Amino acid sequence: xxxxxxxxxGLVQPGGxxxxxCTSATDLSFYTMKWYRQLPGEQRELVAGSGSGGSTDYxxxxxxxxxxxxxxxxxxxxxxxNNLKPEDSATYYxxxxxxxxxxxxxxxxxxxxx
Numbered sequence: 001x002x003x004x005x006x007x008x009x010g011l012v013q014p015g016g017x018x019x020x021x022c023t024s025a026t027d028l029s030f031y032t033m034k035w036y037r038q039l040p041g042e043q044r045e046l047v048a049g050s051g052s053g054g055s056t057d058y059x060x061x062x063x064x065x066x067x068x069x070x071x072x073x074x075x076x077x078x079x080x081x082n083n084l085k086p087e088d089s090a091t092y093y094x095x096x097x098x099x100x101x102x103x104x105x106x107x108x109x110x111x112x113x114x
Contacts, residue, residue: 001103002024002026002028002031002096002101002103003024003025003026003103003105004022004023004024004094004095004096004103004104004105005022005023005024005105005106006020006021006022006092006093006094006105006106006107006108007020007021007023007108008020008021008108009091009092009108009109009110009111010109010110010111011111011112011113012084012110012111012112013112013113013114014084014085014086014112014113014114015083015084016084016112017080017081017082017083017084018080018081018084018110019078019079019080019081020035020078020079020081020092020094020108020110021076021077021078022035022076022077022078022079022094022105023074023075023076024075024076024096025075026075026096027072027075028070028072028075028076028077028096029052029070029072030052030098031052031096031097031098032049032050032051032052032096032097032098033049033050033068033070033077033094033095033096033097034046034047034048034049034050034094034095034097035047035048035049035068035077035079035092035093035094035095036092036093036095037088037090037091037092037093037110038090038091038093038107039089039090039091044093045059045061045090046059047059047062047066047079047092048062048066048067048068048079049068050068050069050070050077056068061087062081062088065081065082065083065084066079066080066081066082067079067080068080077094079092081110084110084112085112086112086113087112088110088112089110089111089112089113090109090110091107091108091109091110092107092108092109092110093105093106093107
């Protein structure tokens with residue numbers, strides 16, 4: 001069982017930045033790590049993904065504004081978000097996948113508002 005804990009969400013003004021963290025007691029180096037976001041009543045949307053080999057992928061709506069990165073020494077995956085917009089407001093979830101298994105964190109709320 002892989003437990004993931006997200007943090008770093010909060011209230012930020014439009015144009016501002018946030019860095020979300022996803023931390024685990026498990027070595028995440030071999031896992032595909034992804035960040036999703038979700039609004040109430042809607043499906044989860046892929047924000048960013050990071051393969052174990054170093055590849056990255058980004059959702060169309062955030063491309064150029066977010067960066068996913070890893071710190072293996074801290075067993076943490078980050079999501080740096082810049083130039084935030086009100087439509088980025090959502091609950092952000094971290095996901096770890098390996099060998100058909102998929103694990104989710106509890107989510108962290110991001111609100112972009114003036």
